[in-house]
Amino acid sequence: SGQGNHATLVNGPSYSSNNGGYLIFGSSNDHATLPAIDLTGNELTFSIWTYCTTTYQSTSLIFLGDSSGVSNGRILNVHLPHESGGGRYFFDKGYDGSSYDRIYGSLPSSDYLNQWVNWAFTANASTGSMKIYRNASLYASGTGKTKTFTNSDGDLKYIAFNSATNYYIGYISNLQLYKKELSQAEVTQNYDAFKERFGFGGMGDGKSNIVAGINTTASMRVGGDTSSSEDLVVTGNARVTGILTVGTSSLT
Numbered sequence: 001s002g003q004g005n006h007a008t009l010v011n012g013p014s015y016s017s018n019n020g021g022y023l024i025f026g027s028s029n030d031h032a033t034l035p036a037i038d039l040t041g042n043e044l045t046f047s048i049w050t051y052c053t054t055t056y057q058s059t060s061l062i063f064l065g066d067s068s069g070v071s072n073g074r075i076l077n078v079h080l081p082h083e084s085g086g087g088r089y090f091f092d093k094g095y096d097g098s099s100y101d102r103i104y105g106s107l108p109s110s111d112y113l114n115q116w117v118n119w120a121f122t123a124n125a126s127t128g129s130m131k132i133y134r135n136a137s138l139y140a141s142g143t144g145k146t147k148t149f150t151n152s153d154g155d156l157k158y159i160a161f162n163s164a165t166n167y168y169i170g171y172i173s174n175l176q177l178y179k180k181e182l183s184q185a186e187v188t189q190n191y192d193a194f195k196e197r198f199g200f201g202g203m204g205d206g207k208s209n210i211v212a213g214i215n216t217t218a219s220m221r222v223g224g225d226t227s228s229s230e231d232l233v234v235t236g237n238a239r240v241t242g243i244l245t246v247g248t249s250s251l252t
Helices: 184-198
Strands: 008-010 014-016 022-025 031-033 043-052 062-065 074-082 088-093 101-106 117-124 129-134 137-142 156-159 161-163 170-178 220-222 232-234 244-246 249-251
Touching (some): 043 074, 074 117, 101 129, 101 137, 117 184
Parallel strands (some): 220 232
Antiparallel strands (some): 008 031, 014 022, 022 170, 031 156, 043 117, 074 088, 088 101
């Protein structure tokens, strides 16, 4: 952390240098703990890049709470995904000694499973707004959520974990906490700064302009998956200007 708020890895999460670096959480005991962070105030943003590899468990991406409080006093909690209701998200904040604010809804696996996704969760107690952004687009929102961050000294400070039944399996990168509500423009700025690292804005999202030749002797994928019997798969619309040679035949 640039602010000296370094996490501590617990029970063996591993590290990959791919995509600029990410942590791999592979079991129910793998997690990280955070140091004491003063979140006191009205506003907060939590941003994270995730690549979830399973749907079955009730995940906690982040859990900051007070073990003496109701439901562990949720100062900040994100379940994504959560197995209830066939798949849901939950965004909780602002425990005040008796309750906390929440927005939640359905979460299809196509929105998070086996893919890099940037999530940003914002809260502003002054305006009562809670919002979730997926890849810089507004995904969900709620109003009338006016509980402030008055209890910032909870004793539970977890990443990728809450309990033996609430944990995360997959990869996590670029976790950020702000003591302000980021605007959508600011969320987009952060997303744009990292998106190419995670396969967006290039061939990975199917929006590439290729201005030079490509030679390949192995399988190539543009927006789809290749099997051992397929050398090229294009999913979606494609336009070729010039001559395309496939095998010994040419198409114009």
